[in-house]
Amino acid sequence: MxxxxxxxxxxxxxxxxxxxxxxxxxxxxPAAAWDAVEKLRxxxxxxxxxxxxxxxxxRALALAQAEVRWLRAVHVKxxxxxxxxxxxxxxxxKEITEGRIALLAQLLGLLAAFxxxxxxxxxxxxxxxxxxxxxxxxxxxxxx
Numbered sequence: 001m002x003x004x005x006x007x008x009x010x011x012x013x014x015x016x017x018x019x020x021x022x023x024x025x026x027x028x029x030p031a032a033a034w035d036a037v038e039k040l041r042x043x044x045x046x047x048x049x050x051x052x053x054x055x056x057x058x059r060a061l062a063l064a065q066a067e068v069r070w071l072r073a074v075h076v077k078x079x080x081x082x083x084x085x086x087x088x089x090x091x092x093x094k095e096i097t098e099g100r101i102a103l104l105a106q107l108l109g110l111l112a113a114f115x116x117x118x119x120x121x122x123x124x125x126x127x128x129x130x131x132x133x134x135x136x137x138x139x140x141x142x143x144x
Contacts, residue, residue, distance in 0.1 A: 005109065012036075012104035015124075016097065018131055034082050036104050041080060043123045047115070054080045056114075060106035068099040 019035040037057070044053045058076045065071040070091045074084045091099075112120040125133060 005105070008105040008109050008112075009101055012101045012108060013097075015104060015128065015131070016100050018128065034100070034103075036100070037082065037107065039127050040107070040123065043126060044111070045080065047123075050080055054078070056110055057082075057107060060103055060110050063106040063110075064099065064102040067102045068095070070095060071099045071103065074099075074103075 015036045019039070041053060044056065048056065054076055057080060061071065061074060061076060061082075065074075074082055077083045108120060108124075111123070121133060124131075
């Protein structure tokens with residue numbers, strides 16, 4: 001894994017941990033497992049429309065499915081939400097967390113590739129204004 005991808009995974013893990021702490025029902029409600037992706041949806045649909053968001057999320061999911069096998073049971077619905085059927089039924093909590101991190105990291109990575117790191121960070125700051133992003137650089141070579 002390259003350093004930029006590793007940083008994205010670490011950052012995605014921080015976002016998911018932050019959302020899990022904020023929403024204590026995340027453990028009980030499987031739909032809440034995707035809170036971080038759902039929180040980004042309004043900004044992303046404003047930026048690229050619902051069809052663009054679905055396409056971006058579908059690509060991120062396809063990439064994450066290569067990393068985390070149980071994500072193959074997850075699909076993007078027509079409205080852009082995630083449909084996981086009973087994906088969690090046979091998966092332990094650690095694997096669920098790994099899947100959530102993989103998907104969010106892929107989504108953020110694709111977003112940074114398409115619209116740039118600065119705009120991606122701006123969207124993340126707008127979504128999570130209380131979360132510190134001072135130590136985040138998607139690309140180690142970028143000194144902005």
